[in-house]
Amino acid sequence: MWPIAIIGFARPQYLEQTLTSLANQKRRVNGAVDELAVERIALFQDGAVNEHSGERYATDAEVAEDVAVFRRIFPKGEVFQSAVNIGIAANVDRAERWVFDEVKADAGIFFEDDLVGNKYYLQSLCGMLDLALADKRIGYVSCYGEHRLCLRLQERTPTKYIPLVHHWGFGLTRRQYLMSKPYVDVYLELISQHDYLRPDLKGIFEMLEKWEMGPLLPAQDVIRGAICCKTGSVRLNTTACLGKYIGADGTHHTPRVYDRLRYGKTEVYPRPITTFPPLTDTQYQEFRERQDKWLRNDLTWHARQWMIGVGLAERNWPNFEVEFDRALGVVSNIDPQGRRRI
Numbered sequence: 001m002w003p004i005a006i007i008g009f010a011r012p013q014y015l016e017q018t019l020t021s022l023a024n025q026k027r028r029v030n031g032a033v034d035e036l037a038v039e040r041i042a043l044f045q046d047g048a049v050n051e052h053s054g055e056r057y058a059t060d061a062e063v064a065e066d067v068a069v070f071r072r073i074f075p076k077g078e079v080f081q082s083a084v085n086i087g088i089a090a091n092v093d094r095a096e097r098w099v100f101d102e103v104k105a106d107a108g109i110f111f112e113d114d115l116v117g118n119k120y121y122l123q124s125l126c127g128m129l130d131l132a133l134a135d136k137r138i139g140y141v142s143c144y145g146e147h148r149l150c151l152r153l154q155e156r157t158p159t160k161y162i163p164l165v166h167h168w169g170f171g172l173t174r175r176q177y178l179m180s181k182p183y184v185d186v187y188l189e190l191i192s193q194h195d196y197l198r199p200d201l202k203g204i205f206e207m208l209e210k211w212e213m214g215p216l217l218p219a220q221d222v223i224r225g226a227i228c229c230k231t232g233s234v235r236l237n238t239t240a241c242l243g244k245y246i247g248a249d250g251t252h253h254t255p256r257v258y259d260r261l262r263y264g265k266t267e268v269y270p271r272p273i274t275t276f277p278p279l280t281d282t283q284y285q286e287f288r289e290r291q292d293k294w295l296r297n298d299l300t301w302h303a304r305q306w307m308i309g310v311g312l313a314e315r316n317w318p319n320f321e322v323e324f325d326r327a328l329g330v331v332s333n334i335d336p337q338g339r340r341r342i
Helices: 012-023 060-073 088-102 121-133 174-191 201-210 220-230 255-260 281-296 300-309 312-316 320-328
Strands: 004-008 026-029 032-035 041-045 078-081 107-111 115-117 138-142 161-163 170-173 234-238 243-245
Touching (some): 004 012, 004 060, 012 115, 012 121, 026 121, 060 078, 088 107, 088 174, 088 220, 107 121, 121 170, 121 234, 138 174, 138 220, 170 174, 174 201, 220 281, 234 281
Parallel strands (some): 004 041, 004 107, 041 078, 138 234
Antiparallel strands (some): 115 243, 138 170, 161 234
């Protein structure tokens, strides 16, 4: 079993569900089912008050409850607690450095506090990681699947690979970590002087432009995903939904967004995935083309309108509309609707 890093903040009600699903994992081989024990797991717990803005994003009690939940479910697990709020981008960096620099693993598994896997999630994700370790073209993998498909449609092609969009319950290879690191370090240095939710948008857009990317939204998994694409690697997910996203209320979702996207209606695939066909050259090229199109012509304007329309901008980012448009204006080849000029 690869080491597991848990990215925690202040949602103990979600974290308990995620950790309970990890503590009850099984392995099914040739019809026989046995326990699949988590061998090494660590919680990377963010703090409540941001060190740059002074903004309080959680109560001390919520942070303490997160740690208590983890210690109760995984008493032998390790806890790395930040005294201040450093934001999810820096917290994920701490987790990656633990997996790859301290533990020196060839691959790692990363969960935030809001994905509940079926009882075969880790068995299936480890199979996906074996696929990635054997193919240098694959960087990230997951198996939370396409949540909009009913179980009947999932069962038609459960092992069919689809693009990985969100970094939820995912696996990352050491090889990809090292390939991405020079770019990720630039990004982390850029955001290190700011509150994660009050970023230097102008600097981020200029950084992306230098990398020949469109002005992507500054969510850390979007930036890390874009960097993976920049290195020539692809990110794979399964069609079957072996996990359910439960994060109805958080940094990037509200109950309204959660309901509109129908995450709560996810039909979870009940079995493991045990066969992982090699990625063909045709599949790789198709995934690369889709990724490259995304990088060149991200629908930034539509994403901007979405964040405003559903209330995420107002709740999490004061003056979002003004700051976003001002930053967008400094990118020389972007038109007023956020589209890359040809």
